[in-house]
Each structure stands twice: as structure tokens, then as C-alpha cells.
Amino acid sequence: MKELIHIEGLNLYYDTHHALKNISMDLPERTVTAFIGPSGCGKSTLLRTLNRMNDMIPGVRVEGQVLLDGSDIYSNEIEVETLRKRVGMVFQQPNPFPKSIYDNVAYGPRLHGVTQKAELDQLVEQSLVHAALWDEVKDVLKKSALSLSGGQQQRLCIARALAVQPDVLLMDEATSALDPISTLKIEELVKELHNKYTIVMVTHNMHQAARVSGKTVFFLNGEVVEAADTETLFSTPQDSRTEDYISGRFG
């Protein structure tokens, strides 16, 4: 499978704290990759390096390379806005804007210069269909996004991310604030979306990683312990620390 993202010798420091230690890995195209590991091992930090969200945190220093389709996203030639259009993100807490459902989804395309109503209408519908929310909201698009349930809000945030037609979708514990039924809906959605998008998800839930992802990476103390296709990692882990973690002996 073609790699879309290649990480090489990546180190990240929060001031003096060495949070990511010499990370190298490939993230294959149109695959769900899950990052697992105990709290504080660096999963979210690594996820945030993929669309340079860490740039906003004072005192962060990054060394090494992250190549997206062969281009180093930390090079001076890369515009961060363009990068974030290609690499969208969904967070733990649904965070829709206090605007209508329609305007939430249309926000990104408008920002990137789409002004024609017909084109916006089409993008909004297509994104909501892809996020498995269209049927529930198609008659109330003018209603405030804040009137939706938590699970619907999270699917709206996914639709908002998809509306700018990204290549990569980063999901940082995107279901951990949701009830089991909404979680299941998002898991089903992720399984659908991976045919079109490269998805990287941080999850605390190993069952979720096993259910949804094609590749799993296990982290400990800022290092990659093991990366493999999900079935192999869960059935025949190579490292005893991976085995201890997935069998619930720590973390």
C-alpha cells in the first residue's frame, strides 16, 4: 500500500521535556491507523505534528521530518493554512461553531474562496452524506448546530472537516465524550471513510482500535514500541510491553 505520510527521525520537545523520541514510521494511504498507549506517551503530540497544531504551543521544538506526499510539512515553503486544508482534524469534544448546521459545513469552503450558492449547497450536502448525518438534518439546515446531540455534533465536525476535501483526517479521541450508540455510529462512519481518506486516530479504547483500524502503533514514553497491521499486533505482538498493554496488565 502506498505511504502518504512518512515520518523520519522526529523529536519533539516541550521546552526541556522530550515528548517524542526519534519517531520514524509510514502512514499508508486510505487506511485507518490507530495510535494506542498509556496516558502521556505522546499519541496526541504526534497526531498534532501531522498538521502542525503544535506550532501554536509556546516552547515547542520539532526536529526531523514529516513528509506528506514527499514534501516536508515543516519546510519554509509550506503554508500552514494549505497544509491544514489537506490534513483536517476532529477533536475529543465536539466543537461546532455557534452558527447554523449549514454554515458550519460551508465555513471551510467559503474560507477557501467558494462563493457560488449551488456549489456550496452541493458541498454541504455531500459532506453531510459522507459524515452519515444528512438524513437527520436535511430539513433543519438553518437550525443552530448547538441544538444537535453530542454525537450529531461530532458527525457535524467530521462533515465540516470533509467539506474542504482533505486527504487526511486526524481524530484525537473523537468518540471518548460520546455515548455508546454515537460511538458505534462514528466507528461505522470511519470504516466507510477509509475508502476515500487516510485516517489517523488516537484512541484509549483498544477494542475500538481493533474494530476500526488497519494498522496500529503502540507508544510508550514518547517512543514507538511496535507498529504492525492491527490483526497481527493484537494477535501476535512482538514486544512483551505491547503484550502487557493489550492484555491489560498496565496502562
Ligand SMILES: Nc1ncnc2c1ncn2[C@@H]1O[C@H](COP(=O)(O)OP(=O)(O)OP(=O)(O)O)[C@@H](O)[C@H]1O
Ligand atoms: N502543551 C503541552 N505543554 C507541555 N507539555 C505537554 C503539552 N502537551 C503534552 N505535554 C506532555 O507531553 C507528553 C505527551 O503528552 P500527550 O498528550 O501527547 O500524550 P497522550 O499519549 O496523548 O496522552 P493522553 O492519552 O492522556 O491524551 C506528556 O508528558 C505531557 O505532559
